[in-house]
Amino acid sequence: MSAFRLAIVRQKYRPDGGAERFVARALEALEKQDLELNVITRSWQGEINPNWNIHICNPIKWGRISRERGFAMAARELWQDQKFDLVQSHERIPGCDIYRAGDGVHRRWLLQRARIMPTWRRKLLFANHYHRYVMCAERAMYAAPELKAVICNAEMIKREIMADFSVPEEKIRVIYNAIDNQRFVPADEALRHALRQKLSIPSSATCLIYVGSGFERKGLAAAIRAVAATDNYLLVIGQDKAERKYRALAASLGCQNRIYFMGLQNQTLPFYQAADGLLLPTQYDPFPNVILEAMACGLPVITSTTCGGAEFITPGKNGFVCDAFDLKSLTLAIQSLPKQAVGSSMAQAARERILFSTPTHLSEQLVSLYKELLY
Numbered sequence: 001m002s003a004f005r006l007a008i009v010r011q012k013y014r015p016d017g018g019a020e021r022f023v024a025r026a027l028e029a030l031e032k033q034d035l036e037l038n039v040i041t042r043s044w045q046g047e048i049n050p051n052w053n054i055h056i057c058n059p060i061k062w063g064r065i066s067r068e069r070g071f072a073m074a075a076r077e078l079w080q081d082q083k084f085d086l087v088q089s090h091e092r093i094p095g096c097d098i099y100r101a102g103d104g105v106h107r108r109w110l111l112q113r114a115r116i117m118p119t120w121r122r123k124l125l126f127a128n129h130y131h132r133y134v135m136c137a138e139r140a141m142y143a144a145p146e147l148k149a150v151i152c153n154a155e156m157i158k159r160e161i162m163a164d165f166s167v168p169e170e171k172i173r174v175i176y177n178a179i180d181n182q183r184f185v186p187a188d189e190a191l192r193h194a195l196r197q198k199l200s201i202p203s204s205a206t207c208l209i210y211v212g213s214g215f216e217r218k219g220l221a222a223a224i225r226a227v228a229a230t231d232n233y234l235l236v237i238g239q240d241k242a243e244r245k246y247r248a249l250a251a252s253l254g255c256q257n258r259i260y261f262m263g264l265q266n267q268t269l270p271f272y273q274a275a276d277g278l279l280l281p282t283q284y285d286p287f288p289n290v291i292l293e294a295m296a297c298g299l300p301v302i303t304s305t306t307c308g309g310a311e312f313i314t315p316g317k318n319g320f321v322c323d324a325f326d327l328k329s330l331t332l333a334i335q336s337l338p339k340q341a342v343g344s345s346m347a348q349a350a351r352e353r354i355l356f357s358t359p360t361h362l363s364e365q366l367v368s369l370y371k372e373l374l375y
Helices: 018-030 064-082 106-114 119-127 129-143 155-165 189-199 220-228 243-252 269-274 289-296 308-312 327-336 345-354 359-374
Strands: 004-009 035-041 053-056 086-089 098-100 149-152 172-174 207-211 233-237 259-263 277-280 301-304 319-322
Touching (some): 004 064, 035 064, 064 129, 086 359, 106 155, 149 155, 149 359, 155 172, 155 308, 207 220, 207 269, 207 289, 220 233, 220 243, 220 327, 277 289, 277 327, 289 301, 289 308, 289 345, 301 308, 301 327
Parallel strands (some): 035 053, 086 098, 098 149, 149 172, 207 277, 277 301, 301 319
């Protein structure tokens, strides 16, 4: 394949973000290919690989809609000026060659969020100017004649896009995220015990882990309520401006001593290795990377029917899948997990399921798509 110039568009890179980790892993995997890697972004936090060309587009903004519209216009103007061979956008910007639907379908997320709202709030939700802007931008992007392909990270998202936007199936590729299964590895009993001592969690206790910022969408309230009905512990990794509300919920349920709010962590591996399972009853999530990370560490996973990651779960074998709002089913799933992940058949099945999801495999699929579009 001859050298070509690829531009990847992501408005804001944040080290703990799932979409950002996909971008970083994809770029690292693609480095071995004969291409020029470019990133168009408003801001990039963390390390920058010297082999990547970072293009900063940071126009003045006065609010959320201004921020989205301004970045979209600036990014599109930049890629048209630079005349890249392919533009792969991770934002809803009409005119890109490839769109990676890592955030799913906005209307589907709103419908899930509306399930637990009173009628009057549902109407306000769908009348919100920002949400209407995003849905319009999304529709315009899928209808744009420049769009050659759509990358989904779950079959769930593929089905939603076909149903909501009439995108033909042959235009959509399901390419699952990658995980470094040599870095994310299960703990042995000695390491698990040592990590538990540092966290002041009894070695004999069953401890679950929740990883994700944006506590409402990721289902932390349901996770806390479900854990409260058991004697399990829960490690909460992530940040949210409403954290105080979730601490208060744990206190009201009498489980505050078993819910550990650890904040944002750049290194999540030790926390996975201290845990016995991942609990992520997310209201809507295309395919969070944390599921792959947890499974690589030998953790069975409890997630929701509206999470694309459920496609990797065989109930009873390597985890469980429940409705995000079904507390009874979530509690039963927690109680059905092994008391200790280390050495369990569920742990082994969880890790085996993700072994094919390597950066090399991701790179091969992306390059195959690029070849198809360019030649």
